[in-house]
Amino acid sequence: MRQFHAPGRVNLIGDHIDYMGGTVLPMAIDRGTDLWARPRSDRLIVAESDNFPEAGRIVAEVDADPPRPEWDWVNYLVAVASVFRRRGFEVPGVDVRVRGSIPNGAGLSSSASIELAMAVALNAFTGAVVTAAEMALECQRAENSLGVACGIMDQMSIACGRQGQALVIDCQTLQVRTVAFPDDLAVVVANTNHRRELSDSAYNQRREACEQAEQLLGRRLVDIDKDESTDALSSLPASLRPRARHVVTEQARVIAFERALAGGDRDALGALMRASHESLRDDFEVTGPALDAMVEAAWAAPGVVGARMTGAGFGGCTVNLVEPDSVDEFEASVKARYAAVTGLTPDFYGVRSADGAHEVVA
Numbered sequence: 001m002r003q004f005h006a007p008g009r010v011n012l013i014g015d016h017i018d019y020m021g022g023t024v025l026p027m028a029i030d031r032g033t034d035l036w037a038r039p040r041s042d043r044l045i046v047a048e049s050d051n052f053p054e055a056g057r058i059v060a061e062v063d064a065d066p067p068r069p070e071w072d073w074v075n076y077l078v079a080v081a082s083v084f085r086r087r088g089f090e091v092p093g094v095d096v097r098v099r100g101s102i103p104n105g106a107g108l109s110s111s112a113s114i115e116l117a118m119a120v121a122l123n124a125f126t127g128a129v130v131t132a133a134e135m136a137l138e139c140q141r142a143e144n145s146l147g148v149a150c151g152i153m154d155q156m157s158i159a160c161g162r163q164g165q166a167l168v169i170d171c172q173t174l175q176v177r178t179v180a181f182p183d184d185l186a187v188v189v190a191n192t193n194h195r196r197e198l199s200d201s202a203y204n205q206r207r208e209a210c211e212q213a214e215q216l217l218g219r220r221l222v223d224i225d226k227d228e229s230t231d232a233l234s235s236l237p238a239s240l241r242p243r244a245r246h247v248v249t250e251q252a253r254v255i256a257f258e259r260a261l262a263g264g265d266r267d268a269l270g271a272l273m274r275a276s277h278e279s280l281r282d283d284f285e286v287t288g289p290a291l292d293a294m295v296e297a298a299w300a301a302p303g304v305v306g307a308r309m310t311g312a313g314f315g316g317c318t319v320n321l322v323e324p325d326s327v328d329e330f331e332a333s334v335k336a337r338y339a340a341v342t343g344l345t346p347d348f349y350g351v352r353s354a355d356g357a358h359e360v361v362a
């Protein structure tokens, strides 16, 4: 079998603006999906996951249109096969084994990671020369076909990751810049372990609200200067105004964050992350008590540089920039405060930037 690897991702700043054509600032991480695969002579996808041993071997059809409930997680593989097929590539049946190190449902893009691992495998087997951005688009299409109207950030971060770098992704043009991630900052992802509820429908509703605001204004939200936003957004109905304001201000924060990273301005990094969380909490309303308790604990903890929710929200994880020498103290302090408020025990993952999806050549 040939081995392929796709990272997960953590978004440092710029949430809920990718689907509005905004610029986001994530990084690919050193937790991800290993996928071993070989072509078969029939039209089946025969897959097993070390993470779901109880599910056993799942046999799906490469020519089918997903999702089918009995195919469970393998629907991601079938969805990617299906978008490759529609592009005109001759996709073979495949034997697949998968092992992932990304906690599921935590907001670190385990599904996009599986999709991109499958996409690089199919790229290799079909001889398709699909670029990283095209692969990301195919995988976004695959994910959309499974019911979430997600943007392109996760798939692009996973396709284009670079060790040592954070990514600045323009989700309109799909151009990617890199910005060196400082060696003297630790990235700690904290899992609230609070189950995400109604996240798909609420996600799709937020996106619709932003699209409606753009239609009413007749211009792109990410093009509005934050200093003119009060006037520019004043004609919107009160229900849409805060959603639109989040998109406008978050976009400005991403650009300022890139500058602060490059210039090593830690105070600015912290202030921007805090403002981003507050905007996602108050204007976009995608945080909830568990995420709010987690960042409040982090803001008060020793060694913190910055903390915010990351990803879609509604539960899941926060991302924290921490002084490397203080990571243990930071985690102990956050854990105690968070548990006292919520009664939940968090998990912490120290992560580092990593390369994008690729074949692992021995």
Ligand code: GLA
Pocket: 011, 014, 015, 016, 017, 018, 019, 150, 151, 152, 153, 154, 311, 312, 313
């Ligand atoms: C999820 C989606 C992304 C993005 C984030 C929020 O991760 O898959 O496209 O919209 O939420 O920033």
